[in-house]
Amino acid sequence: MKRSTFILLKTLTWIACLIPLAILVWEAFTNKLGPDPTATITFATGSTTLNLLTISLAITPVRRLIKPLGWIGPWRRLIGLFAFFYATLHLLTYIALYAGFDVNAMINDIAKRRFITMGVTAWLLLLPLAATSTNWAIRKMGGKRWKRLHTLVYVAAVCGVIHYWWQVKPGVLAPMGITIILAVLLAARPVLDWIQDRKPRRAYSRT
Amino acid sequence: MLIGKHSDIPSSLITPKDQYLNRRRFLRGGLSGAALAGAAALGIDRIADVVSPRLRALAGTKLETVKSPLTTTGEELTTLEDITHYNNFYEFGVNKDQPAKNAGVLPTRPWTVRVEGKVKTPKTFDIDQLLKLRPLEDRVYRHRCVEAWSMVIPWVGYSLSEFIKECEPLSSAKYVQFLSYYDKHVQKWSNESTIFWPYSEGLRMDEAMNPLTLLTFGLYGEVLPNQDGAPVRIVVPWKYGFKSAKSIVTVKFVEKEPPTTWNQQGPNEYGFFSNVNPNVDHPRWSQKTERRIGQAFYNQRRTTLMFNGYGEQVASLYNGMDLKKYY
Numbered sequence: 001m002k003r004s005t006f007i008l009l010k011t012l013t014w015i016a017c018l019i020p021l022a023i024l025v026w027e028a029f030t031n032k033l034g035p036d037p038t039a040t041i042t043f044a045t046g047s048t049t050l051n052l053l054t055i056s057l058a059i060t061p062v063r064r065l066i067k068p069l070g071w072i073g074p075w076r077r078l079i080g081l082f083a084f085f086y087a088t089l090h091l092l093t094y095i096a097l098y099a100g101f102d103v104n105a106m107i108n109d110i111a112k113r114r115f116i117t118m119g120v121t122a123w124l125l126l127l128p129l130a131a132t133s134t135n136w137a138i139r140k141m142g143g144k145r146w147k148r149l150h151t152l153v154y155v156a157a158v159c160g161v162i163h164y165w166w167q168v169k170p171g172v173l174a175p176m177g178i179t180i181i182l183a184v185l186l187a188a189r190p191v192l193d194w195i196q197d198r199k200p201r202r203a204y205s206r207t
Numbered sequence: 208m209l210i211g212k213h214s215d216i217p218s219s220l221i222t223p224k225d226q227y228l229n230r231r232r233f234l235r236g237g238l239s240g241a242a243l244a245g246a247a248a249l250g251i252d253r254i255a256d257v258v259s260p261r262l263r264a265l266a267g268t269k270l271e272t273v274k275s276p277l278t279t280t281g282e283e284l285t286t287l288e289d290i291t292h293y294n295n296f297y298e299f300g301v302n303k304d305q306p307a308k309n310a311g312v313l314p315t316r317p318w319t320v321r322v323e324g325k326v327k328t329p330k331t332f333d334i335d336q337l338l339k340l341r342p343l344e345d346r347v348y349r350h351r352c353v354e355a356w357s358m359v360i361p362w363v364g365y366s367l368s369e370f371i372k373e374c375e376p377l378s379s380a381k382y383v384q385f386l387s388y389y390d391k392h393v394q395k396w397s398n399e400s401t402i403f404w405p406y407s408e409g410l411r412m413d414e415a416m417n418p419l420t421l422l423t424f425g426l427y428g429e430v431l432p433n434q435d436g437a438p439v440r441i442v443v444p445w446k447y448g449f450k451s452a453k454s455i456v457t458v459k460f461v462e463k464e465p466p467t468t469w470n471q472q473g474p475n476e477y478g479f480f481s482n483v484n485p486n487v488d489h490p491r492w493s494q495k496t497e498r499r500i501g502q503a504f505y506n507q508r509r510t511t512l513m514f515n516g517y518g519e520q521v522a523s524l525y526n527g528m529d530l531k532k533y534y
Contacts, residue, residue, distance in 0.1 A: 028504065035293040035303075036356055037504035098496075100508050105493065113491055166491075172301070 001071060013075060017082040020048040021089070038097045045090035050164065050178050052083035053157050054185065061188040064196065077133055080153065084130040087123050087160075094119075115166035122159035125152050157182055267430035267437075270363050275344035277366075277418060279444075279516075282349060285358035287427050289501045294434045295352070296453060297402060298387075298394040305396065306434035312393050313454065315438040324460040325380035332373075334438050338424055340373065341365040345428070346421055346442075351483045351515045353447035357497045362442055363425030368416045370458075376412075380460035384409045385441060385452040402472060408452035409465035409479070410443065411524075419444055419520050445517040447481045478534035482525070483515035487534050 024044055027033045033040045056079040063070050094116075099106045109116045129150055131137070138146050161182055164175040296306035299313075318334040332340075343363050351357045371383070389405035391397055397404055414420065421442040424431060431437040436453025443450050449469050459465070469477035476490055485495045498507040514521050525533075 031503075033504060035289040035500040036498055036507075037502075038498050038507050039356075041504055097498075097504060097508060100496070105495065109493060112488070113493075115491065 010074075010078065013078055017052065017079065020044060020086070038093070041097070042090065042093050045086050045093060046164070049083050049086040049090055050157075050160050052079050052086060053153070053160060054178060054182055056080040056083060057153065057157060057182070057185045061185060061192060064192050081130060081133055084126045087126055091120075091123050115163050118159050118163040118166060122156050122163055125156035125159060129153055129156070154186060157186075267425070267432065269429055270338075270343050270425045272343045272345045272363050272425075272428060275346050277344070277346055279347045279349060279359070282347065282359040284347065284361055285499075285501050290358060290360055290426060291432045291434060293358075293500060295354075295449070296434055296436070297400050298389065298397045298404065298406070299434065300396040301399050307432075309396060310433035310437075313388070313433045313437060314393070315433065318438050318456075320439065320455060321457045322374045322459075323457065324384075325377045325462060326460050327375035327377065330374065337370070337422070337439060341369045343424060348419075348421070348442060348444035349515050349517075350442075350444065350448055350451075351497060351511065353449060353477065353481065353489060355489075355492060355494065355497045355511075356500055357509070357511075358500045360442075361427055362421055362423050363428065364421040364423035364442070366418045367420040367422045367441060368418060370422045371415060374458065374460065376460040379462050381412055382409050382461050382463065382465055383412065383415045384457075384459040384461055384465035385455050386457035386459070387452055388454040388456050402468060405456075406452060406468050407465065408441075408450055408467050409461075410450075411464075413524055414443070414521075417521060417524065419517060445483055445514040445521045447477075447483060449477065450481050480525075480530070480533050482521075482530060482534075483511060484513060484530055484534070485511040486513075487531050 024033075024041060027040075028037070056076050059072055059076045059079075063072060095101060095106065099109065110120055111117070129152060132141060132146065132149060141149070161175060161179050164178070168174055292307045293303050294306040295303065296310065299306040299309040316334070320332045320334070320337065321329070322332065323329040342365065344365055345361060345363060347359060347361045349357060350360050376383075385408045387406035387408075389397070391404070394404075410420070421444075423436070423440050423442045424438065426432075426435060431440065436451075439455055440453040441451055441455065450467075464479055467477075467479060470479055483494075488494055494511055497509050497511045499509050500507075512518075
């Protein structure tokens with residue numbers, strides 16, 4: 001495609017990814033964060049993280065299924081980085097508004113509340129991915145090593161979903177939707193491998 | 208998550224904050240509760256008459272009240288809007304905005320409270336009888352939910368101990384059990400959760416007789432809105448909010464510790480006593496701090512007080528008890 005089209009589409013994506021943050025900021029200034037604004041901010045940043053992570057993981061299966069959409073490849077990094085951005089906001093909300101910057105309280109929480117342990121784990125898994133997202137890093141690491149490191153994104157996504165399940169009250173089914181979508185996306189890769197790369201049967205084997 | 212749109216209410220009808228805060232100060236200062244509750248409620252009544260059906264659920268009868276030495280001072284009141292639109296009342300749905308939308312179907316008249324169990328004679332009280340049993344007091348109490356959020360609510364009622372005197376319990380009565388209204392045809396949302404209804408709660412006899420325990424009929428000088436547990440509930444301010452049973456239909460005096468709903472749902476999360484205690488964590492979160500509802504997001508965090516700040520009046524009830532064991 002034309003370079004100008006590419007830039008336009010990327011710009012629109014930037015804007016779309018910033019909308020959840022813009023809404024939060026607007027609600028904060030107009031006092032519309034609800035009776036429990038801490039909980040509102042936490043939920044908004046957390047769900048945006050999971051949604052963006054899921055969208056970024058959907059790109060490769062879509063490219064493989066719909067060949068003409070091959071050009072969306074570069075969007076994985078952009079959306080993935082925005083997922084990390086919202087994950088960081090989510091973490092900062094915990095640090096500032098829940099823990100009040102109390103280090104002892106945080107150590108206690110991370111050690112004892114399993115959903116927080118899982119959440120911090122998910123963020124720590126995303127951190128090296130964000131750090132090595134630059135073209136420079138890809139070149140320095142070499143494609144193969146870089147690809148292997150970035151398989152951690154699947155682990156991070158699973159950790160994120162478990163974090164959500166462990167956070168809600170027993171009996172609440174809110175995380176079910178995103179769980180199913182993510183499960184389908186994670187299963188899509190080996191399934192597509194099997195369908196698309198199946199070797200043709202040979203009459204005799206070759207060494 | 209949006210609770211209300213400010214555009215719903217014409218600004219000319221909104222009581223300016225400094226005016227209603229002044230009215231609150233007056234209330235605590237010593238004028239007859241009735242006149243002031245009426246004046247403050249006037250703003251609320253006008254809003255309710257003019258706008259959305261949602262707010263009409265709030266338009267209740269004004270109650271004649273007197274001030275009480277047992278009221279809590281020094282706390283900023285939570286707004287009526289927040290108190291009536293942020294509720295855990297799972298019979299009407301598990302989301303906090305659902306009771307305000309759905310509790311309109313709760314039939315609050317006719318209403319009776321049945322007293323049974325270890326009593327001289329079982330009795331049935333009509334709600335209007337109960338309203339006249341003792342003078343109604345304005346009691347501001349802190350309200351601390353087990354979920355680590357809190358409010359400050361101006362309740363209206365009288366000490367449960369006064370009602371218990373009328374019940375004439377036998378000496379074999381060691382606990383009081385409270386059963387809430389339940390009708391699966393009316394409260395259709397009650398199957399959104401896996402809870403067994405009706406909602407059951409209980410107190411030890413000495414906890415029930417403590418003057419702080421409030422048989423509650425109203426808030427902000429008006430009858431309880433449905434979503435807040437109309438027409439009669441209890442409020443036990445030193446315990447987590449789920450102990451303050453709503454919409455009570457039965458009071459039963461029993462010998463053994465009665466089963467309570469949340470303890471049945473999660474015995475390792477919700478104990479019978481459930482005293483507010485920053486030193487005893489909930490399995491899934493710390494109880495050392497709480498988020499005050501209605502504050503700006505940077506101003507919500509508060510330290511949780513032992514017994515929700517009512518230790519002076521209730522700590523002696525638990526002398527010698529290991530509160531980590533009896534959570």
